[in-house]
Amino acid sequence: MSVIVNATPLIALALVNQLDLLPQIFDEIIVPKPVYDEVTNQGLERPGARAIAGVDWLKVIIGVTQFNR
Numbered sequence: 001m002s003v004i005v006n007a008t009p010l011i012a013l014a015l016v017n018q019l020d021l022l023p024q025i026f027d028e029i030i031v032p033k034p035v036y037d038e039v040t041n042q043g044l045e046r047p048g049a050r051a052i053a054g055v056d057w058l059k060v061i062i063g064v065t066q067f068n069r
Contacts, residue, residue, distance in 0.1 A: 001026055001028075002026060002027060002028040002029075002030060003022070003025075003026045003028070003029055003030065004030045004031070005022070005029060005030070005031050005035075006031075006032075007035050007038055007039050009022075010031070010039055010048070010052050011039060011046075011048045014047070014048030014049075014051040014052050015047055015048050017051075019052065019055060023057045028059055029057060029058055029059065030058075030060075030061055031059070031060055031061070032060075033060050033061060033062050036052075036058070036060045039053075040052055040053040
């Protein structure tokens with residue numbers, strides 16, 4: 001199962017050192033590029049930013065045009 005995440009769960013899980021829960025639960029973790037940039041570039045000095053930037057399982061996408069419901 002795939003999931004699209006925003007900044008809040010990424011930051012919250014990073015703060016409690018539990019980012020690795022996401023790939024244990026989901027096959028694919030997708031984050032829109034603006035969200036990734038917000039967390040890792042603009043928020044680089046904020047807690048959790050380096051941990052998020054360091055994972056290799058996040059799939060950063062340029063745009064999302066349609067969601068399956």
